[in-house]
Amino acid sequence: MGTREVKIENVVGSSTFPDHVQSIYPLQGVLELCEGDKSSLGFMELLGMQEFGSSLFDILPVPSRAQESNPLDKKMESSELLNNQPATPISSSISSASSEALNEEQVKARDNEEIEQQKTKKELKPKKTNQKRPKEPKFAFMTKSEVDHLEDGYRWRKYGQKAVKNSPFPRSYYRCTASSCNVKKRIERSFTDPSVVVTTYEGQHIHPSPVMPRPSFIGAPPESGFSTTPFATPVQRSNFSLYQQHQQSYGNSLPHLGFGYNGTSSIVSSLGERRFCNALRSALAKDNGLLQDIVPSRMIKEE
DNA sequence: CGGTTTTGACCGGCGC
DNA sequence: GCGCCGGTCAAAACCG
Numbered sequence: 513m514g515t516r517e518v519k520i521e522n523v524v525g526s527s528t529f530p531d532h533v534q535s536i537y538p539l540q541g542v543l544e545l546c547e548g549d550k551s552s553l554g555f556m557e558l559l560g561m562q563e564f565g566s567s568l569f570d571i572l573p574v575p576s577r578a579q580e581s582n583p584l585d586k587k588m589e590s591s592e593l594l595n596n597q598p599a600t601p602i603s604s605s606i607s608s609a610s611s612e613a614l615n616e617e618q619v620k621a622r623d624n625e626e627i628e629q630q631k632t633k634k635e636l637k638p639k640k641t642n643q644k645r646p647k648e649p650k651f652a653f654m655t656k657s658e659v660d661h662l663e664d665g666y667r668w669r670k671y672g673q674k675a676v677k678n679s680p681f682p683r684s685y686y687r688c689t690a691s692s693c694n695v696k697k698r699i700e701r702s703f704t705d706p707s708v709v710v711t712t713y714e715g716q717h718i719h720p721s722p723v724m725p726r727p728s729f730i731g732a733p734p735e736s737g738f739s740t741t742p743f744a745t746p747v748q749r750s751n752f753s754l755y756q757q758h759q760q761s762y763g764n765s766l767p768h769l770g771f772g773y774n775g776t777s778s779i780v781s782s783l784g785e786r787r788f789c790n791a792l793r794s795a796l797a798k799d800n801g802l803l804q805d806i807v808p809s810r811m812i813k814e815e
Numbered sequence: 816c817g818g819t820t821t822t823g824a825c826c827g828g829c830g831c
Numbered sequence: 832g833c834g835c836c837g838g839t840c841a842a843a844a845c846c847g
Contacts, residue, residue, distance in 0.1 A: 670820055672839060685838070689818085698838095820845070826838085 652712035660684065660699050660709055665721040668697065679703045690719045 655662060661684070668686035676683045681701035688695040695715035702708035 669818080671841090673821075674837065674839095677836070683837085696838095816847105818846090821843085823840105823842100825840075828836090828838105830835085831833090 649716075650712055650714045652710060654702060654708050654710050656705070656707050657709045658707070660701065661686070662699075662709065662711060666690075666695070666717065676700060676703075681706070688715075688717060690717070693718050 661668070667689040669689045670684055671687050672685035673682050674685070679700070681703070683698055683700040686697045686699065693715075695713065695717050697714065698712040700710050702710050
């Protein structure tokens with residue numbers, strides 16, 4: 513397949529990458545973020561990287577490349593990321609351990625309860641008020657990581673897990689634990705490479721990150737600009753710091769949202785950068801979504 | 816004991 | 832209308 517691996521040692525700050533984050537992969541899908549802008553985007557790809565030792569996210573555009581001819585690509589274009597890889601024998605986290613310790617009577621009792629529940633559920637469950645709410649902007653990236661749920665500075669509660677069609681890996685659904693904050697994220701393993709985790713964010717945090725920056729950040733220079741935004745997360749902080757470092761070394765050719773690539777300029781073409789930036793701007797113009805939590809606002813403004 | 820995870824059921828959208 | 836599928840709900844289990 514056409515994914516391109518970026519060696520971790522090419523990333524600034526890579527020395528703090530933990531073992532379970534091994535490398536970075538381009539994102540294969542286009543998200544609803546790009547809705548309305550797809551034509552100009554083509555099948556833009558994002559390159560994501562994370563440094564979990566210090567809660568770092570970077571997002572890089574890469575020049576469009578030929579898509580793998582996948583029968584499900586259409587669906588991906590129309591909505592979002594999709595797992596469609598043939599099953600691989602990697603065990604999912606689906607478990608049934610809860611019933612292991614039950615004796616027969618307990619099982620019976622539980623079963624009876626369940627039957628009762630089933631009988632009454634249909635009657636009692638109130639109909640959902642289903643007014644169509646506007647879709648939140650979505651944003652996703654891929655990370656090569658051994659762990660599924662990656663630290664991003666916010667606290668999340670898992671509210672669901674579903675098997676993904678044609679994929680051996682389940683998709684997990686998380687909601688931000690902050691009250692009245694309805695940001696959600698989905699996490700699933702890539703069907704194309706089980707070592708790759710696809711994370712999709714939806715919505716906008718309305719609160720500061722509850723997780724304080726880790727010690728590795730605290731030394732960040734004050735002029736890095738993080739503290740100027742009350743909603744800055746550790747993610748933004750580290751992003752911004754690295755970004756500034758690289759602005760200095762690469763000049764102010766902004767549009768790329770990532771930085772820290774030494775000798776990987778081929779990955780970030782001007783075209784890719786511009787496309788990516790345009791998409792970001794248009795997405796943000798429509799809705800100040802989660803992107804702002806990930807992408808420093810200054811980067812969006814700049815031309 | 817409170818917060819989180821697990822997991823089967825439910826619901827709505829969509830294609831046929 | 833029906834079935835499939837993705838997303839969500841919510842009770843129970845789990846855990847620190």
